[in-house]
Each structure stands twice: as structure tokens, then as C-alpha cells.
Amino acid sequence: MILLFAGCPQSSDKISKPGSTQSGTTIHGEKIDISETELLTALNLTRGSQSASEAAKKIAAQTGKNVGRLSFTEAKSLAYDDEAGTFKVKVVGKKNGKNFDKTFNVTGFTHPYASPxxxxxxxxxxxxxxxxxxxxxxxxxxxxxxxxxxxxxxxxxxxxxxxxxxxxxxxxxxxxxxxxxxxxxxxxxxxxxxxxxxxxxxxxxxxxxxxxxxxxxxxxxxxxxYFTEKDVFEHIFNKVKDDPELIVADAGSYASSKYAFAMVLNNGGTLFNTGKIAQYVNVYNTKGADNHREIKNITPAMDNVRGGGITADDYEGKLTVNFYISKAEYIADGNTPDDKEKSGSYTVVRSGFKKLPSDISSNVRSVLEFSLGKITDGNGTQDTWKKRRINNTALISMKYTGINSTYDNWFSLNDDLKITGDTSGFYLILNGQDYTSRMPNHQDNFLVPTNGDENVKILIKHLQISKNVGEEELTIRVQFMGGNDTETVKIKPQSY
Structure with missing residues (x-):
């Protein structure tokens, strides 16, 4: 007599011996085997790149999908252990039209971040x-x-x-x-x-x-x-660098007047709105028990003033300023701070200054009114005036080289057609006074008063006069700040 014993199937919560595989549900049709390497390669799973749980879940997500030569009708994640680097999965499907049904116990999937x-x-x-x-x-x-x-x-x-x-x-x-x-x-x-x-x-x-x-x-x-003095300068700088109101605009003043002041004195003076950084000036003025630093007199300063750090445009009413944040001690007497003593620099454009009239080309006299007067007790006649030759004399000419450290020779200046005895018997008048008394000078930052308001001053970049023998008209050419155009005026003596 033959005795047959049927063993009871047992389930296990543990992953089987590393590297082993198990057959699954019986499937009909021609069968084919797939290897662990084939499965992992098809799904771009690599030891050391994914955790065991991540790999198992990716395989389980393939149910109903085709991956290369593999078509999955069923994919299950049965168990995984990231710390051990192992996982167990079951896959059922087709490969090249043939059926596969296999359970994998995969090892070696060490945690990808388990590295010093x-x-x-x-x-x-x-x-x-x-x-x-x-x-x-x-x-x-x-x-x-x-x-x-x-x-x-x-x-x-x-x-x-x-x-x-x-x-x-x-x-x-x-x-x-x-x-x-x-x-x-x-x-x-x-x-x-x-x-x-x-x-x-x-x-x-x-x-x-x-x-x-x-x-x-x-x-x-x-x-x-912890933070340094320079860190403080950089912090303040970043707070205000995009604020055009850091520059004080004056609708009643030409930008060139501010520019001239800065160039002659080699600093920004009252150009900056220090109220914009007042909170930092206050909090760093003294060091209390809960404070880190004392930095007195934090201030904005103009960067490379005479090397392009400031420009003016009277046509547009704009001032362009390159500035940084430092403290008064470092910029005293026109000094340039070391890199560690200042923030980075930034260019801010401030509008809102007085503009030249839009019709300035045909209306220069609205800003600068020129005329010719007869010298009292002089010998001026129409004939003497016609005989006078003026060969493109530059009365005002901005210099770009050869300027000394005090900037008192920033302009080349001439005085022609003087009230004190010009051979023609006539003299040049600017805004109601003889030109000699109106000539730009270092003490006034080379500015001249404008027509109609002695207190509103402007910087003239270039002023030139010319006249041919036999002609009555004097040609005056003016260049203002902000443009390369030359504005032209022609005048005759008021009387003979």
C-alpha cells in the first residue's frame, strides 16, 4: 500500500534566501524564464542608486504596462527592507509572446545615502x-x-x-x-x-x-x-540700491548743477537722502549688551566721482550716480575705502530734475539770453563791428585730460568781446550782464545763472563764438550736459 502525504502550504513574512526565485500561479501556454538582471535592467534599477523599497515599488507599478520585450499583467511588491537592502516581488506577464510567472528575492540594494x-x-x-x-x-x-x-x-x-x-x-x-x-x-x-x-x-x-x-x-x-562690518554695508546697500529716492531730486534745479558740485568737491555732498538708511545709522551708532557691532556714521558715498561715477542729463532732467555704502571715517578727505571697508557699488538713475525746454534748439534764450552791447564811451560803429573777426573762440570748454587734483582747471575759459575795451567797441552780454562778470569760475563750481532766475544755475559743456569780417551776425554755439547736439544762436548789436 502506498501512502501519500500532502504538505500544508506555509506563508512567510520574511524574504527568502538571497538570490532565490519561486514559481507562482500556474499559467497556460508556452512558458519562458526571465532573469533578475533582465528585470532590473528593463526598469533601470541599479544597486546603490535606489533603495530596496523604491525598487520594489517601481516594479509593482508596472502592472498593465509594456517595458521593452516585457509585458506585465501582474506585478506585486511582497516585502522589502531598506536597511538590509533586500526586497521580494512577483511578476507575471509575457516576453516575446511567451508566458512568465516568477517571484524574485533581490539583495544588495544598499541604501543610496549610506555613505560618509x-x-x-x-x-x-x-x-x-x-x-x-x-x-x-x-x-x-x-x-x-x-x-x-x-x-x-x-x-x-x-x-x-x-x-x-x-x-x-x-x-x-x-x-x-x-x-x-x-x-x-x-x-x-x-x-x-x-x-x-x-x-x-x-x-x-x-x-x-x-x-x-x-x-x-x-x-x-x-x-x-559672525557678521563683519562689510556684511553690514552690503546688507544696507542691498536694501536701498534699487530705490531711486536715495538721490535727492530737485525739480527746480538742473542735474548738471549737482554734477558740477560733486566733480569739484569730489564727493556727493547733500545729494543722498540719508533718511533712507537712518534706521541703520541709529542701530549701529552704539553697541549695547544685545548688539554685535558699533559702526558710527554709516553713509552712502559716490563711487569714483571723477571717473564716471556721476553723469547729468539736463535734456531729460536725470542724474546717474554710482554709489556704495561705507562710513564717514573711510571716505574723509576724498579717500577711497578698501574693498573690506565698503559695499559693492551700483548705479542708480534719478529723474525729477529741471529739464531744458523741449524747444531749446530754437529757444536757447529761454535759458541763456545772449546780446551785444555798445561799450560806453567806446568807438563802436557798424563799420568797426563788421571789421571784427572772431575765429571760433571757445569761451567755455570742458577738459577731459590734464585736470589737476583740485579741479580748479576743469574748464578752459576765455573772455572775448570784453566790456573793458574790445577793439570793435562792443561786448558780449549774458542774461543781462556783461559776460566777463558771468564767466564760470572754480568757486561757483563753473556754473552760470540762467535767464530769469539768478538762483537756478546750469553747467555749460561748451560755448563758442565766431564771426566773419564783413558780417553783422555773431554765431554762438552751445552744448548742454546730456547731449551731443550743438544749439546755435545768432545775434547782432542792439544798436550802433
Whole structure:
């Protein structure tokens, strides 16, 4: 007699012996085998690139899909363990028209971020919160701790080439840090944890975070200086650099008058609206117990004044200024601060100054009224005037080279057709007074009064007169700041 014993099937929550496979449900038709390598390659799964749980879930997502030569009618994730690097999956489908049904126990999928931190990519504090209120280092730490990732960029490369970042939300790792005061430096104490997912057959997924302890001193011993004086200048600079109102505009003044003042004195004077930075001037004027620095007399300053740091356009009523933030001590006597003593520089364009009339080409007299007067007790006649030759004499000509350090020779100046005895018996008048008394000079920043208002002054870039023998008309050519056009006026003596 033959006895037959039927064994009861047993289920297991554990992944089978590494590398083993199991047959699944009986399927009809011609069968074909697929290998582990074939399955992983088809789905671009690589040991060291994905965690075991990620690989298992990707395989399970293939039900009803075609991948290369593989057509999946069923794909299941049965179990996985990220810490062990193993997973178990079952796949059913067709390959080249033939059926396959196979269960895989895969090993070697080590956690892709289980690698020691090797070198810093970026370790940088944002000091805005501390600089804004001039906080001491302890007060700064207290302020940033609740939301550290908003104030500290902390990223490292791992030995295996991957990178980790403080506060980065992901499924693989968790990087946190504590900041403390270490003898006046900011010490960063990071904690690096790996996230491990695990699922046994028939159970829900569980997840744990485990500290990675193979960190190197370069990772655990990071220290950074607290903010410097230059950091303060840069912070203020970035707050105001896009604010055109940092420059004081005056609708009743020509931009060239401000330009001339700056060029002669080699500084911005009252050009800046210091109210824009008043809060910083106040908070850094003295150092209290909860403050980090004392920086007296923080101020905007013009950068490279005489080298293009300021330009004026009287046609458009605009002033263009290149400026930086520093403190009065560093810019005294026209000094240029070292790089560490100032912020970066920026160009701001300020509109709102008085404009030349739109019809200036035909109406120069609205700004500069020229005329010819007869010298009292002189010998001026029509004949003497016609005999007078003036060969393109530049009365005012801006110099671009050969200017001395005091800028008192910034212009080449001439005085022709003088009231004190010109041979023609006539003299040049500007805005109701003889030109000699109106001539630009260093003490007045080379400005001249405008027609109708002695207090409104303008800088003339070029003024030239010419006259041919036998002619009555004197030709006057003027160039204003901001344009290359030459405005022309022709005049005759008022009387003979």
C-alpha cells in the first residue's frame, strides 16, 4: 500500500534566501524564464542608486504596462527592507509572446545615502536677521533656531558622490543641525539620519530614522565667523540700491548743477537722502549688551566721482550716480575705502530734475539770453563791428585730460568781446550782464545763472563764438550736459 502525504502550504513574512526565485500561479501556454538582471535592467534599477523599497515599488507599478520585450499583467511588491537592502516581488506577464510567472528575492540594494559625508559644498549663514537689528551672536542664534534652514545653507557631498542638504524634504535622509556660540564663532553641530522603510508580507509599511555615525570631523566641526562690518554695508546697500529716492531730486534745479558740485568737491555732498538708511545709522551708532557691532556714521558715498561715477542729463532732467555704502571715517578727505571697508557699488538713475525746454534748439534764450552791447564811451560803429573777426573762440570748454587734483582747471575759459575795451567797441552780454562778470569760475563750481532766475544755475559743456569780417551776425554755439547736439544762436548789436 502506498501512502501519500500532502504538505500544508506555509506563508512567510520574511524574504527568502538571497538570490532565490519561486514559481507562482500556474499559467497556460508556452512558458519562458526571465532573469533578475533582465528585470532590473528593463526598469533601470541599479544597486546603490535606489533603495530596496523604491525598487520594489517601481516594479509593482508596472502592472498593465509594456517595458521593452516585457509585458506585465501582474506585478506585486511582497516585502522589502531598506536597511538590509533586500526586497521580494512577483511578476507575471509575457516576453516575446511567451508566458512568465516568477517571484524574485533581490539583495544588495544598499541604501543610496549610506555613505560618509566627505566635503562641504556650501556652508553659509544668512545674516540678515542679525544685521537688521544688530543682534549679538547669542541673540542671533536664539532668533534663527526655530527655522534654521531659512538662515543656514548647509550641504555636503558624500563619499559615493551624492549630496545632502539641511532641511531638504525627501524619502532617503534627514539632515538637521544645532548652532551654538563657540568663543564668538558660530559652531554647527549636524545630525545625519537615514530613513529606512520596511514591509513584511501582509503588513503595512513602517519607517524609522537611524543616525548615521560614520561622519568625518570635517562634517561635525564646522565653524563660521559672525557678521563683519562689510556684511553690514552690503546688507544696507542691498536694501536701498534699487530705490531711486536715495538721490535727492530737485525739480527746480538742473542735474548738471549737482554734477558740477560733486566733480569739484569730489564727493556727493547733500545729494543722498540719508533718511533712507537712518534706521541703520541709529542701530549701529552704539553697541549695547544685545548688539554685535558699533559702526558710527554709516553713509552712502559716490563711487569714483571723477571717473564716471556721476553723469547729468539736463535734456531729460536725470542724474546717474554710482554709489556704495561705507562710513564717514573711510571716505574723509576724498579717500577711497578698501574693498573690506565698503559695499559693492551700483548705479542708480534719478529723474525729477529741471529739464531744458523741449524747444531749446530754437529757444536757447529761454535759458541763456545772449546780446551785444555798445561799450560806453567806446568807438563802436557798424563799420568797426563788421571789421571784427572772431575765429571760433571757445569761451567755455570742458577738459577731459590734464585736470589737476583740485579741479580748479576743469574748464578752459576765455573772455572775448570784453566790456573793458574790445577793439570793435562792443561786448558780449549774458542774461543781462556783461559776460566777463558771468564767466564760470572754480568757486561757483563753473556754473552760470540762467535767464530769469539768478538762483537756478546750469553747467555749460561748451560755448563758442565766431564771426566773419564783413558780417553783422555773431554765431554762438552751445552744448548742454546730456547731449551731443550743438544749439546755435545768432545775434547782432542792439544798436550802433
Amino acid at each position: 559625508p566627505q566635503s562641504a559644498i556650501q556652508v553659509e549663514f544668512k545674516f540678515d536677521a542679525g544685521i537688521e537689528e544688530n543682534l549679538s551672536i547669542d541673540k542671533y542664534i536664539e532668533k534663527i533656531t526655530p527655522n534654521l534652514k531659512a538662515h543656514l545653507t548647509f550641504s555636503f557631498s558624500l563619499q559615493n558622490g551624492k549630496a545632502i542638504t539641511l532641511g531638504y524634504d525627501n524619502d532617503y535622509y534627514e539632515l538637521t543641525a544645532q548652532v551654538s556660540n563657540s568663543n564668538g564663532e558660530l559652531k554647527i553641530s549636524p545630525e545625519y539620519k537615514l530613513k529606512y522603510k520596511k514591509k513584511l508580507r501582509g503588513e503595512d509599511e513602517t519607517s524609522v530614522s537611524t543616525a548615521y555615525t560614520s561622519a568625518m570631523p570635517v562634517f561635525t566641526g564646522q565653524k563660521k565667523d
